[in-house]
Amino acid sequence: MSKMYYRELRCGVPVRFWMGLTLLGSIIAIGLGAAYYMEHNGHWVTGMSNQVVWGLPHVFAIFLIVAASGALNVASIGSVFGGPMYKPLGRYSGLLAIGLLAGGLMVLLLDLGRPDRLIVAMTQYNFKSIFAWNVILYTGFFAIVGVYLWTMMDRSVGKYNRPVGFAAFFWRIALTTGTGSIFGFLVAREAYDAAIMAPMFVIMSFSYGLAFFIMTLITAYIWGDREIGDLRLARLKNLLGVFVGAVLYFVLAYNLTNLYITQHHGIERFILLDGGVYTQMFWIGQILVGSILPLFLLYSPAFEKSRWAIVAASVAVLIGGFFQIYVIVIGGQAYPMNLFPGKEVIESGFFDGQVADYAPTFPEAALGIAGIALSLAMVAVGARVFKVFPETLED
Amino acid sequence: MRSSLISNRRLIILLAGLVTPAMQVLGESAYVTENSKAASLESCVAPTDDMRRNHMDFLRHGRDDTVRDGVRGLEYSLAGCIDCHASTDAAGKAVSVVGKGEFCQACHGYVAVSPACFQCHRTTPDSTAERGSLGYRFDADSRHPIGRPVDRETDHEQ
Amino acid sequence: MSNKCGPPSTDRRRFIGGTLAAAGAMTLAPGVILHAVAANDKATAGASGEHRWGMVIDTDRCADGCSACVDACNKEHGLEGQGRPATDAVWIRPVKLKDRQTGHVNRLVMMCQHCEHPPCVDVCPTNASFKRVDGVVLVDRHRCIGCRYCMMACPYKARSFVHEALSNQSVNAPRGKGCVESCTLCVHRIDAGVMRTACQDACEKEGHAAIVFGDLKDPKSEIRRVLKTHDSVQIRADLELNTGVRYLNL
Numbered sequence: 001m002s003k004m005y006y007r008e009l010r011c012g013v014p015v016r017f018w019m020g021l022t023l024l025g026s027i028i029a030i031g032l033g034a035a036y037y038m039e040h041n042g043h044w045v046t047g048m049s050n051q052v053v054w055g056l057p058h059v060f061a062i063f064l065i066v067a068a069s070g071a072l073n074v075a076s077i078g079s080v081f082g083g084p085m086y087k088p089l090g091r092y093s094g095l096l097a098i099g100l101l102a103g104g105l106m107v108l109l110l111d112l113g114r115p116d117r118l119i120v121a122m123t124q125y126n127f128k129s130i131f132a133w134n135v136i137l138y139t140g141f142f143a144i145v146g147v148y149l150w151t152m153m154d155r156s157v158g159k160y161n162r163p164v165g166f167a168a169f170f171w172r173i174a175l176t177t178g179t180g181s182i183f184g185f186l187v188a189r190e191a192y193d194a195a196i197m198a199p200m201f202v203i204m205s206f207s208y209g210l211a212f213f214i215m216t217l218i219t220a221y222i223w224g225d226r227e228i229g230d231l232r233l234a235r236l237k238n239l240l241g242v243f244v245g246a247v248l249y250f251v252l253a254y255n256l257t258n259l260y261i262t263q264h265h266g267i268e269r270f271i272l273l274d275g276g277v278y279t280q281m282f283w284i285g286q287i288l289v290g291s292i293l294p295l296f297l298l299y300s301p302a303f304e305k306s307r308w309a310i311v312a313a314s315v316a317v318l319i320g321g322f323f324q325i326y327v328i329v330i331g332g333q334a335y336p337m338n339l340f341p342g343k344e345v346i347e348s349g350f351f352d353g354q355v356a357d358y359a360p361t362f363p364e365a366a367l368g369i370a371g372i373a374l375s376l377a378m379v380a381v382g383a384r385v386f387k388v389f390p391e392t393l394e395d
Numbered sequence: 396m397r398s399s400l401i402s403n404r405r406l407i408i409l410l411a412g413l414v415t416p417a418m419q420v421l422g423e424s425a426y427v428t429e430n431s432k433a434a435s436l437e438s439c440v441a442p443t444d445d446m447r448r449n450h451m452d453f454l455r456h457g458r459d460d461t462v463r464d465g466v467r468g469l470e471y472s473l474a475g476c477i478d479c480h481a482s483t484d485a486a487g488k489a490v491s492v493v494g495k496g497e498f499c500q501a502c503h504g505y506v507a508v509s510p511a512c513f514q515c516h517r518t519t520p521d522s523t524a525e526r527g528s529l530g531y532r533f534d535a536d537s538r539h540p541i542g543r544p545v546d547r548e549t550d551h552e553q
Numbered sequence: 554m555s556n557k558c559g560p561p562s563t564d565r566r567r568f569i570g571g572t573l574a575a576a577g578a579m580t581l582a583p584g585v586i587l588h589a590v591a592a593n594d595k596a597t598a599g600a601s602g603e604h605r606w607g608m609v610i611d612t613d614r615c616a617d618g619c620s621a622c623v624d625a626c627n628k629e630h631g632l633e634g635q636g637r638p639a640t641d642a643v644w645i646r647p648v649k650l651k652d653r654q655t656g657h658v659n660r661l662v663m664m665c666q667h668c669e670h671p672p673c674v675d676v677c678p679t680n681a682s683f684k685r686v687d688g689v690v691l692v693d694r695h696r697c698i699g700c701r702y703c704m705m706a707c708p709y710k711a712r713s714f715v716h717e718a719l720s721n722q723s724v725n726a727p728r729g730k731g732c733v734e735s736c737t738l739c740v741h742r743i744d745a746g747v748m749r750t751a752c753q754d755a756c757e758k759e760g761h762a763a764i765v766f767g768d769l770k771d772p773k774s775e776i777r778r779v780l781k782t783h784d785s786v787q788i789r790a791d792l793e794l795n796t797g798v799r800y801l802n803l
Contacts, residue, residue: 039731041717041718042715042716042717042718042730042731043640043714043716043717043731044635044637044640044716044717049639049640049716050639050640050641050642050643050704050710050712050713050714050716051639053701053704053705053714054701054705112698112699112700112731113697113698113699113700113701113714113715113730113731113732113733114697114698114699114731114732115698116511117696117697117698117699118698120679120696120698121678121679121698121700124678124679124680124681124696125679125680126674126675126677126678126679126680128675128676129675129676129677129678129702130676131676131677131678131700131702132678132679134678135678182702185676186672186676186705186706187672187706187708187792188705188706188707188708188792189705333705337708337710339663339708339709339710339788339789340648340650340788342652342653342654343650343651343652343659344650344651344652344653345648345649345650346650346651346658347647347648347649347660348646348647348648348649349620349623349643349646349647349648350643350646350663350710351638351639352646352648352710357639458695459693459695460599462691462693462694462695463683463685463693464599464600464685464686465597465599465600465685465740465743465744466596466597466598466599466744467596467597467599467741467744467745468595468597469595469596470595470596474724514729514730514731515694515719515722515727515728515729515732516722516727516729517720517721517722517723517724517727518720519721521723521724521725
């Protein structure tokens, strides 16, 4: 293979870059304004309540955090598992991972009841709490991926690339295990409390992260007027197909288990049959758009050479993934907890036994979208000031 | 002659300009709001200088003892500060300690420190809590169970 | 006992001048202060592991349509609704149940169950959710960052998040925007040695006496007597949390 040269990404039309950055900047500004509005007034101005305590911001945050660790996979395949086709993409993979995590954490942080107490979260640890572990895992991820990028970019420390790559790979598995365990470790609610949550989140991260990666990679190369070879894209495309199928398998296993356990029939009925918006999101959003459509686009011979099909499949995976997390986070809370088995609640002072209402509000959405905008802005700036992208990715 | 008069006047204005902030600082350094219980007392629960310098640390220690270990009636208590330092208006109504020019705000505004205490703690003495029996108003005399045990046997063994 | 805001007594002067240093309340360096607890003769000893505070609720005595305990709790802790039921704080709530098979109707009140192994404490990242040595589960609002993970973890839906800025809170329960809160088992009363909760008082005043509060570790206590002579249940006993709140006739 000929030598690979990396170069800062410059747009063919310079004004495009600044226009794009300005757009992202204004989205971020709107999101920060929305966060201020929510914090200033208190959370009653959002759709969240004492019944649905985690809302749309958490869906965005978890989506981005999960995707972040998955975006690092391409680098891991290159340096840990020795895939020469993936190696030149390692730098961008690391950059995207950092960007996505930063965006997700911004959303998560700004939705706290007391974001001003970040310092408390950083200094007081309850090591039995998976949340506290996640604080360490998230901050550690920045550090390890930072060092990983350094070993990729600086030839003098290049010999450490492989061990650091290993460390980063294990760290990212731990990170997504931690994120999945936020739900897996909740004994109270029927939708959660399942060990499969952790591996399912890991495999979800593979899928979303790679979809983000493919989508932004193709965009960047169009943007920078550079070439990507068909063979390389075909590799990425096949990998995405495998990940989408794997997510589907985990979803199947999770739901089959619940369908077997009588105690969980209520939540299954809610998600699969009569949960209204959550049922629609599951079947149309997660299964149809998020799984079947991309599998068709990726594997149909009709689209074998189509780049647009690959981009469309990636976008579909991301939309489906968003709905999947929405159904997990919000659907799981909306379904009432069964405090009194065998009994029907006929009166309650606190909505016992009722499906909780949740309608997201504009500020919540604005904050979440600002998270995505922050991720993209960091990636755009990073790609412009660092030598991240190879000059050409011709086969 | 005329010019020296002007310069004298200027000098006086200059001096006044310099002295006024200093006087303000002096005034503020002796700050206890009128019409508060504290105004009639010689010193706080510790010497004034000590309180002025260390009240936040005293309170910070006390808060963990009280919230986490249930130790009440501490020498340094935020509720105690408010009881003593909140002033009353002409109608005898308590004024918030974080109101403009009031005890807490006067200094914290001057040094641009915004204490988080009052996001949770009330800023006037609580007149509704029953004195002598509840909360921080611990009183040794009230330490006995009130009420009577209920006879539960009678209606369950029917 | 002298009010701490009364005229300074010579006692206190001696105390400040003489025993302050020895007692350890002096400033060693800026920001470093030893505990002042030992120096203060007015301070209570604090929570003790010799007790475990709990409650028994007799569902047969819980009267239909009655909200005396809820009102008393709200008054005691200064909980004021904003007219927004979905976000207003609820520390104690009545629940009416009907058995799906038999049609038997129960009424009871739910609140924080003060578990021996509270899931809210396990999940709290900053140790803001904690269990006192006497079994009372509380939120330390000085540390709560408002992540609401405890609300996700609580099997009893016992917790509320403060959704708006508050003022004029009760001195019994300082509380504010952005923190999570729940039933404190009237811990301010326990600490003051008044071994009665506001809900219990109210229930008794209404003539129902459905609530008994007391020390689960004291064999001679009323609550232990009731629990020994009656069959009681824990809600969601399958989780093995060993709740401090038990129910009769459920």
